Amino acid sequence: MNSRDKDAVVLLSGGLDSATVLAIALRQGFRCHALSVHYGQRHVAELEAARRVAAALGAHEHRTMAVDLAGIGGSALTDPTLAVPESPTTDIPITYVPARNTLLLSLALGWAEVIGAEDIFVGVNFLDYSGYPDCRPEFIAAFESLARLATKAGVEGCRYRINAPLIKMTKGEIIKTGAALGVDYGMTVSCYQPDARGAACGKCDSCRLRAAGFGAAGVADPTTYAASAR
Amino acid sequence: MNSRDKDAVVLLSGGLDSATVLAIALRQGFRCHALSVHYGQRHVAELEAARRVAAALGAHEHRTMAVDLAGIGGSALTDPTLAVPESPTTDIPITYVPARNTLLLSLALGWAEVIGAEDIFVGVNFLDYSGYPDCRPEFIAAFESLARLATKAGVEGCRYRINAPLIKMTKGEIIKTGAALGVDYGMTVSCYQPDARGAACGKCDSCRLRAAGFGAAGVADPTTYAASAR
Numbered sequence: 001m002n003s004r005d006k007d008a009v010v011l012l013s014g015g016l017d018s019a020t021v022l023a024i025a026l027r028q029g030f031r032c033h034a035l036s037v038h039y040g041q042r043h044v045a046e047l048e049a050a051r052r053v054a055a056a057l058g059a060h061e062h063r064t065m066a067v068d069l070a071g072i073g074g075s076a077l078t079d080p081t082l083a084v085p086e087s088p089t090t091d092i093p094i095t096y097v098p099a100r101n102t103l104l105l106s107l108a109l110g111w112a113e114v115i116g117a118e119d120i121f122v123g124v125n126f127l128d129y130s131g132y133p134d135c136r137p138e139f140i141a142a143f144e145s146l147a148r149l150a151t152k153a154g155v156e157g158c159r160y161r162i163n164a165p166l167i168k169m170t171k172g173e174i175i176k177t178g179a180a181l182g183v184d185y186g187m188t189v190s191c192y193q194p195d196a197r198g199a200a201c202g203k204c205d206s207c208r209l210r211a212a213g214f215g216a217a218g219v220a221d222p223t224t225y226a227a228s229a230r
Numbered sequence: 231m232n233s234r235d236k237d238a239v240v241l242l243s244g245g246l247d248s249a250t251v252l253a254i255a256l257r258q259g260f261r262c263h264a265l266s267v268h269y270g271q272r273h274v275a276e277l278e279a280a281r282r283v284a285a286a287l288g289a290h291e292h293r294t295m296a297v298d299l300a301g302i303g304g305s306a307l308t309d310p311t312l313a314v315p316e317s318p319t320t321d322i323p324i325t326y327v328p329a330r331n332t333l334l335l336s337l338a339l340g341w342a343e344v345i346g347a348e349d350i351f352v353g354v355n356f357l358d359y360s361g362y363p364d365c366r367p368e369f370i371a372a373f374e375s376l377a378r379l380a381t382k383a384g385v386e387g388c389r390y391r392i393n394a395p396l397i398k399m400t401k402g403e404i405i406k407t408g409a410a411l412g413v414d415y416g417m418t419v420s421c422y423q424p425d426a427r428g429a430a431c432g433k434c435d436s437c438r439l440r441a442a443g444f445g446a447a448g449v450a451d452p453t454t455y456a457a458s459a460r
Contacts, residue, residue, distance in 0.1 A: 065298050097340075109332060114328050
């Protein structure tokens, strides 16, 4: 597929998954408009990482938007009174942010409509998704249908596509793909509770998935861990 | 219908329609959590109006969230370099905010999930909708389906309802309904470009629809118009 000169909005958190998605969209020839959303999450270090990743990979532009999702509470990622869990769980974890991907895709859709992009890229992942409902293929399909109904561009014939190229990959496959595309994962931050310099805790769900992924991919783990992680 | 002690999130802009929706939800017995969203719109006077309306009608609580939708541009309501039109148009107008209702409903859904509410109320209106695609019944139905897929609560069996009680009413019917429920429309602000004290321009789409609505309803128009509107 070659989509040269076509515009895409790419949701870029600064984590490992979305950095890989940006590399995939660029390789497909899209002119990528990277969007990071600050929704009151604790891990602001991710947003700095997003800026570095967008520049290093060659996004056309990068914008950061703010939403005060912390105001509605309900997640250990946005509510400082809730502790981030440091052991595995089989339930949907407390780090789940209510309606997060619906919100992120809404913002991406609004920007896509303004710049005339038909494609939106998002790094959701079904296999390693930690039980988040808004990472499932049926959610992505439903949002794609909604996008065509929700917008002026959709009414006028725009066929929005929600591209989720990682949705059925394992973390190891994601890392292999990104490494082959030249992603420097040392720039990315996955930890739910990094320290002020972006160093990872090594204990949260996200750190555990990430470390296991490098192992499975046979790629050296470039993550900077906090001293307390050792 | 009596929903006493059931919680609902009610999107409350401070305009005429959403004030009427809040009155309807309260009459149906819901404990109403009113949500206003500041998305960079020019008409901040609406948000003050929302606060007054929530208190006067008896909402259980009222929160205001901020989203910097102005950052993606594309609407005369959020971009100060675009003029608000003062004559009717048959096209989707420049005051259309990309993906606005998708975004507002996403925020309402997130809050609903946190507080355990199954019902969301929104004042969209199909007949007088000025051509906005995200005010159509098929959009509301699609979002309701999405809500059940997008959330932890939905996965666990919550049947979200997106209530749009005004969707097939004329502006006159809306005003008659609200007046019968005791809504003081003098508190509401509909104008797209009110002055600093909330006085209406009398010229924009929204002012024209509102004024015609009071005429059709046979209800005295309590709107405060700016001196320049006369």
